[in-house]
Amino acid sequence: MTTFLLSRRTVLQGFGLSLSGLTFHAESHGAQEGCTCLVFVSLRGGLDGLNAVIPYLDSRYYQLRPGIALAAPHARTASAHSKALPLESGYGLHPALADLLPAFRSKELAIVHAVGTRDGSRSHFQAQDAMEMGCTPDEHSDGWLARLSSLLTPSSALLHAVSFGGGLSTALRGIPHPVVVADLETFSVRNLRGINNLQDVLERNYRHAQGPAAGAGRRALQAIGQLRTISERIPSSAGEYPHHLRPLSELARLIRADVGLRLATVNIGGWDTHSRQGGATGLLAKNLSHMASGLATFRRDLGENGQRVVVVAATEFGRTAAQNASGGTDHGRGSILLVMGGDVRGGKVYGDFPGLKEDQLENGRDLAVTTDLRTVFAEVSERVLHRRLSATEADALLPGFSPTRRLGLFGAS
């Protein structure tokens, strides 16, 4: 492994770019400084937590969801592949999430249940904002990862914060110099039919250009060059990723390239299951299995780099406790959250399950939120910072948030 690390660094140092006096040295960043890379996966659309991590001891679960409920692990009537997989303390895992079971059993994966935002609008956009901003738009206009970044040691790495997808994610909004990557393989400005040197042309153009856009342009061209080098020199994953989880593969390459990546965001959509979501098989099962397979492959891909990578996967809200007449579920409140890697105290389902009786449900219809998402954000932030947050820092990061109690996701509680 050492040999591989050395050779990889040599390779990366080889592409230290020089543009207009700005020299970029692609030295090893992460491992040297003991930096943790935080990966925030936004499960957009509202994941049905009740069918992902099943409270099979609650008889109301079966009353509310006659057509879509998953059988308990010990159920005799059901066939093996249609039953929930046993986790602990009355929770079962959707069989489509079986790929995550090894990580849970080896205590590298923790689950939080009945978790959510303060936003009760049940609107995708508002709840996604609440989740990714970690506050209301009145409190701050930037993302919670951007505010976390201001607490970290300043980084000169070009690729210190990367947002995967079409645009900058809300969670990273406001961070200095983030990079947005749609797809590492195709990301370059050479990608124009018949013309293979636009990057060179632009580099020459920007080298001596004046004005504020020129500096940013040079930086962007460097980032593009660096991404291209990574895509050429760092082999892509041997593992298979479902198509819409390809960004995780690209992300693993960036982490393995060890270029100082500290904050990354990835979106996984497809959770808005208003009709025909299915039970052990069907729409939701398919999406869950893609996510599980993608995250499991990602973990394998990282290898020993996994130690310095924390993955948090959260959704803006869960879904109604009862199924609707279309065999689906509508926008609700509490859902689940996954934390993987970075020596999380895994193998456990955290949080209080509030129950599914009518008076236990929020507005008589949704799984209530008993853990504020921001409890997790605060603990993950402390893990990334390797220290406790001061009260002032906590308020700046997550305004108005005062944890009633810690979950103890990391280290000694």
Place this chain on the structure above:
Amino acid sequence: MKRFVTFVLTAVCAASMGCSKTSVSAPAVSENRAQVVVAAGAGYSGATPRILDQHQRFHLLSRFTFGPTVESMRRLEELGLEGWLNEQLAVANSPNAELDQALDPYKKALGTPGDLVRLYQYDATTRLKQHGEQSSNLPEFERLVRNTDTIEMLRDLQMVELTRHLLSTLQIQEVMVDLWTNHFNVYARKDRVSFATSDYLERAIRPHALGRFTDLLEATARHPAMLQYLDNARNRTPSSTGGSGVNENYARELLELHTVGVAAGYTQKDVSAAAHILTGWSVENTTEGEFGFLFRTAWHTNQPQTVLGRTFSATGIHQGEDLLRWLAIHPATARHVAAKLCTRFVADTPPSSCVQAASEAFLATEGDLTTVLRAIVNDESFWLSHHQMVKTPLDFLMSATRAVGGVPDGGHNLAKNLDHLGQPLLFNRVPTGYPTDAASWASTHGMMARFRFATRFASGLVGVRLPTPSVFAGADTPIALQEIVEEKFPVAALHPEMLDAFVEPLLAVERAERRPMLAISMLVASAEFQRK
């Protein structure tokens, strides 16, 4: 190659002195060019130029339009500065068949809030019937269907705005519409604001964009889009709610962002008093889906209130009207709005002399916006500020499309491209609106997005129909292409380094039909094109 030498020469002059006369319509007589440059350069001592040279025309159009085009450069040359300003500021609508035709696919998004609610709820009901759904949770399902439609509607609305920005000949009005849409920002995706934004732009912003600031302020204050966005629709006197306080959200932004600004030194007491004055300014709720302005007398505090030392004693809705009219022409408002306009048109940090001139024009005319704009154009700092600003993503997208004579293709791709560039139109959550300064937009990922856009743009992948024949028709040789670029792209005020970088690869591309793509990509991605 003689032509190329001319090109380089003019470009060098343009870059170094910011005052050259590049050849759009003038014959290429390079020997005389240098003298013209020197003469024009000497004229830059400060006084407002009466006769604009090529570069000054380019500068004016870069700031007060969504990007210079060959046509707008010619029009400005024909009319001269005064004539052009008169034409633009008169805001007389002349027939524009190209615009009308391009708008046609998007017109479904135009209507009153009630129109749109009915249209889209009707759609949802029809769809439900078609699907034969027997949902136990009908309202939820309806909402789902409606939400899907709402985003289509809002994309149409974005395209309406972008199409007007691109094709309207009244460009100053378009730029001002964008400015006020941000000054009086609403978030079109918040609840029912989605149905009201179209009407908000049509009736509150557009008619007053070059009118009087008072009218603009009052129109926004009583529009359901603003009332819902900043929650004043729910602002009621504590006695009517059993004790919970007034909703100060709108009142605070009214003072901080819309009128006097923080520099006015108001306190929480002023905010609270203003909120009390505006209690009851709400929206109706009819079964037909209308939600127009409604003053709810029972929600109004109806006591004299003091804001910034001035007491407002009128009863009912008149108290709020008095407040708005007073705030609209307050000296602090004049300064705040003047600074906003100078920041947009002159510099990220505008010189105080310019803000002063604009502010005085505002006060002297009680907020006549055309007078304020003339004061800015007439200020020497405007003419000295060429190339100093960075285009916003909207500026960038519009100016690129205008430069090649592109027209929206009837779809939503152009609006989505603006999302990717970082400035989704009408989808800004924060009441400050989008910034216009370089620090906000000249970022690594912002520039990466522009590079990516440039390649997609040249390949025809951004929802823009390029004119046929292409602006590059006849560009069979590199020299011919250069000539066309020089003629068609007023941005040919380029660095010599850029030209070196530009010409060589062009010569290296063997297939002539591919050269225009590279030329467009280069121009749009170039450092020079990011500036205005």
